[in-house]
Amino acid sequence: MTLKELQGEMIAAMKAKQKDRKDAVSGLIAAVKKAAIDEGCREDIPEELVDRIILKELKTAKEQVDTCPRDREELLARYREKADIIAQFAPKQLSEDEIRAVLEEKFAEVIASGNKGLIMKSVMAELRGKADGKLISKVVAELCG
Structure with a gap:
């Protein structure tokens, strides 16, 4: 808008x-x-x-x-x-499943490192404004844990 x-x-x-x-x-x-x-x-x-x-x-x-x-x-x-x-x-926000798909597709190598801080930094640069930060953090925690 x-x-x-x-x-x-x-x-x-x-x-x-x-x-x-x-x-x-x-x-x-x-x-x-x-x-x-x-x-x-x-x-x-x-x-x-x-x-x-x-x-x-x-x-x-x-x-x-x-x-x-x-x-x-x-x-x-x-x-x-x-x-x-x-x-x-408000712009349309990504759902939990859409966030998980983006993470698995674009950030597979970063997720493999297991460093949540590094993952969040790179993911938030990509998804800022497209998804809720708390939801992204939850999905990242599930993928790392």
Whole structure:
């Protein structure tokens, strides 16, 4: 997803008077712009950066849902809705089976070494943004152990 697509989604949400959707998308745009400034690519923001920030914001939104007290149902519903909206923009993540297939295909020689740190370093360079780091770590541990 590109920044322009996100901005188009925000405009569509404003026209449809969907306040929650507009607020969530606006937060994504702000986070992307801040990250772009931090990384020094203010003018031409790469799609990979946008996807990475969307995933980071999705993780934050899910943590809000998890840490919200269960008796605060209205707040919990708002957090869930925000997480659902952000999830619509997140890039498709690889499943556990797909991760295992990629590892066995591309990283067989590294896995043979049994060095989990070395394996994670090379795998994360390849799969960053395409799969959840915790899931990758779990699959690597299964293959090494």
